[in-house]
Amino acid sequence: MSETQQKKSAVRYLVVEAEFAGQRIDNFLMRLLRGVPRSYVYRILRRGEVRVNKGRVSARYRLEAGDRVRVPPVHSTEPKAVRPDDRLLKRLDHSIIDENDLFLVIDKPSGLAVHGGSGLNYGVIEALRVLRPQARHLELVHRLDRETSGCLLISKRRSALRVLHELMRGTGMDKRYLALLAGRWEGKRRVEVDAPLLKNTLKSGERVVRIDSRGKRAVTRFHVLRRYPDATLVEARLLTGRTHQIRVHAAHLGMPILGDTRYGDAEANRHFRRLGLKRLFLHAASLRFRWPGESRDRHIEAPLDPALQALLERLADGVVPES
Secondary structure (H helix, E strand, O other), X not given: OEEXXXXXXXXXXXXXXXXXXXXXXXXXXXXXXXXXXXXXXXXXXXXXXXXXXXXXXXXXXXXXXXXXXXXXXXXXXXXXXXXXXXXXXXXXXXXXXXXXXXXXXXXXXXXXXXXXXOOEOOOHHHHHHHHOOOOOOOEEOOOOOXXXXXXXXXXXXXXXXXXXXXXXXXXXXXXXXXXEEEOOOOOOOEEEEEOOEEEEEOOOOOEEEEEOOOOEOOEEEEEEEEEOOOEEEEEEEEOOOOOOHHHHHHHHOOOOEOOOOOOOOHHHHHHHHHOOOOOOOEEEEEEEEOOOOOOOOEEEEOOOOHHHHHHHHHHOOOOOOXX
């Protein structure tokens, strides 16, 4: 990265080198402005204080080599970002289920956001950057809802991020989830939901997604694994990756995910809370993809949370698995 001005107390103009091409501007700025809250980065983007080639850009803008980025001065009155505590860092270190020089996969705990913002001081990615300070280019390849657990893919190199995004955009990344739905599934064991999703942000900042013809195409394949008297365990395979996709598509089928306080069934949630379900029953169980040039797929699995597994065992009394 080349700079025409060096001091943080003054406006800086940076020329983006090829190494950073394809990176989102918000992630670029958070790397650059270490120690400031994520909310500050989004605020200067919204206000247009950050410019790319003299124009305003959204937080999702992806940089190109040669872009000229205007970065405003960081005011000393801005509060510093809170460092994740050692207990969380240790927990995340133990949650890494696959790692090499290109990427790592973490079994993300339920209740932990993938990144800070909206009142959160930090998330998985900020904590991992503290845990792996030598890895200069840790970036989220995809996202999981805060209450969803399971496989979360993180790139360790810019070149790896580009490859993994290409796999995500095509058919090269197979992502499968386990979900427990409210009600007993009758009829076909396999159903494909092809329903467009439109995302809305409320004044509170909360994101709400609904099925709407004006939205982006979203496709989920559901496969029944086991039927219980008043619940159904399914595998959900994402063919697209939209916000809250599985949760909204399950609700569209009339069988929302148990523990879902936004799109779910309040009465069913209360019933299963008495049975021990204290979170959203949605788990990113596996990732499968083939790295370019390799002859075999990489298959990475995250075990189901023991509390969720215990619930299934309680429900399984007298139930025969689907063949």
